[in-house]
Amino acid sequence: MKKIIALLTIISFTSCQEKEKITTLSGFITGTDAKEIELEGINFSKKIPLQSNGAFSDTLDLPYEGMYYLLLTDEKSYFVYLEQGFNLQIETEADDFINAMKFNGTGKEENNYMIQKNKVIESKFGNPSNFKDVLTAYAVDEKTFIQTIEDLKIRLLNKLESSKIKNQKFVTNEKKEIDFFGLNCFEKYAPYHGYATANNEFKTSDSFPKVADDFDMNDEETFKHSYAYRGLIGAVFERFIYNTPAEGQTSFDRGMEKLQTVKSKMIRSELTKNMLDELNLAAKDIDKVYKGIIANSTDSTFNQKVTQKYETLKKISKGAASPTFDYENVTGGKTSLESLKGKFVYFDVWATWCGPCIAEIPALKEVEKEYHGKNIEFVSISIDERKDFEKWKKMVADKELKGIQLIADNAWESDFVKKYAIDGIPRFILIDTEGKIVSADAPRPSDLKLKELLTEVGL
Template identity: 60%
Template sequence: MKKIIALLTAICFISCQDKEIGTLLSGKITNLDAKSIKLEGLNFSKEINLNADGTFSDTLQLDYDGLYSLVLNDEKQRFIYLENGFQLNVENDASDFKKSFIFKGNGSDENNFMLKKTHIIDSVYGDLEDMENAKILFTLDEKTFIDKNESYKKVILAALEKEKLTNEHFVKYEKLDADYHVLRMYEQYPSYHGYFIDNREFKPSESFPLAKDDFSMDNENLFKFSFSYRNLCNGFFSKKMYDGPQSDKTPIEKGFAALKTIKSKLIQSELVKNMFYELNGTTPNLEAVYKEMLSYSIDKKYKEKLTEKFEIVKNLAKGLPSPSFDYENINGGKTSLESLKGKFVYIDVWATWCGPCIAEIPALKEVEKEYHGKNIEFVSISIDDKKDHEKWKKMLADKELKGIQLFADNNWESEFVKKYAIDGIPRFILIDTEGKIVNADAPRPSDAKLKELLKEVGL
């Protein structure tokens, strides 16, 4: 009996000791005007302090083996692969962020392969961050596009074989990632191809290798490892919310129904983030929806963000006083919401860089023309950065935009934007003649429901 107890104690000690080992992440970042960097993961965030010379060292307690993002200045980021017990050294010149990574130590083989994978992706597809390269790729005909993706898979698998990596877990999931990378490209093809050939109704042939309707969003190990699989899961979840069969269910109801089919709490916690935008002043049973969204999350930061939004949007219900604005207008003066009292106000929150916003302009012009002379003002509030003020003025002239054109004082951080919890544009709002909210998330000009709403209020 004593021997059994001793053995169990030893096993427990070894297991606990393994968890306490952690992952040592060290290195040096040069030419970075910051005192820290970040490591972001699934339900994981850690700020790592830099010494004066750019060196750093931190022992991390990781919840999973897989992909993490190394983030500089909240904008430059790169996936790195980490496992419990790694002692990985990372060197980078922030002025040449993408090309200057050097990995050493335990875990360097895996991360050096990921560097090689990045080079292979660029060599096969071109730099997809460059819009011209993306256009060249996604305007290819179906057969050529398929051939290019199959070529990528052959090249990446050959490179993986050549490396002779000893980490069987890493090799297994890299092989799977090759399949899901190609599937992700296929899923992106219809919308990107349609966009670049200016045919939004484009549909690929029936033989085009899109994912099946029974695509599984419930492989937790793959979700931890593969960005492409994560991307596909998010895409399929959004499809279930918005593009599924027409029914009397709202996107929120369809989202919750999809979450219930997933066993992984981690994946549920990530996918529920896609529902964040649906929480607004028009959400039926707002508090119940908020609590159910909370129940699916294990991400402390997301819960805090969701709660912050709930506290704002519960004050945006129909009939409540609207938050106000007082912004610069195109004529050089200022226009406030109070100055428009006595008229209905239809507000368009937009920006010159926002494609969907610009796509609504023709429909907005038509609505403005139809309701000209009626008791309604059309107000467009730009949340462009101050440096793009002249760009805003030029677009107003080029597009011959009418209505009341305003420029917000602090882009996304403008008070009106924050008080309406606006986290995506375009955003449309209808306010009544007394300055009270009619609809905090009103239909777009291109949506027939807008005219129904205007008819309901007597316009």
């Protein structure tokens, strides 16, 4: 009998422990007609249904304790701190998602502190979504900027101390985060200051605080808590790949080499996402790049994205049939790829809001002029939104754009754009007289290699 009682006691105790680990997230978002909100974290995403009155409630099986993002839309998101056993309640308004945010329940102290911390940072850097505000803070000289950051760190530490949070794990990690926040600001200073002062060649002095190349990239506990730390190791990783090339190595090779020094599977997987751009048509061995990325990523959603891009790129290799289109022409009616058969076609995929695209216009006009009368058509396809249709027509007229001017039917989501795996513009493509791909990532008009390519195909 005693054994049975003892066993029941153990079962009861275990059940209580399991119950305490359940994390609940609930609350209200007023003034929204959205059907759900999303909680995002490291290799984690969960959609939480919203009732018609904006109420929501869900239990969470957290993959880790630390920082997550709560998203209503891409523009309306805010970070929340979660631990096993939290019963966190959130109230906010859709129209003022961040400023109206209030927390109650278990975990309120940590998350209310985060609101106050954010206000302290905004007092120096302004609204983080307004890049002009941010640039103003970085426009000052080195000495002033260093002092600004050091003063800000003191204010943040004082705010943390005055919050009287009893959760020592949070406090310890937050002190690290404040230090990394300062380092992250110093890391951004050179490019931001250069941009703010129109000095693209700007470099900081030797005495300016810098993140060392041997910066610790394996602190998984801090990685879970600190967005600043995540940003820093990402910056160190990309610096190693692109700023310190070794003879005979591609940037992809450098990236793979650096990843092998990262012992944390979680961190290595997240850093691997910085390698996605290496999966492109210019890669010497696209299969090698694909396999390398997949081998280091544990994020199934990201891996699906990588696989989709890989399979798309394989379909647009040299000699493959080009994806087709039938798009509206600025002169009226539609133009299809089929109607251009029998001629080489040089595509310029662009948009009216794209500065680098517009910068290529003078060079494109020169190339068009030089090849006028030859067996080639120059086709510009705008991926502007339909709401900017008249803006597109006006720019075509104002800049006296030549060639065939078309507008895609669904901006970035247009079939032609997606099948060519276009994720950045301008993008230039050359196809032959049979509608087969010569280069799905052709040289720009301003690049002398374009004329070499055109000569190579007999033009």
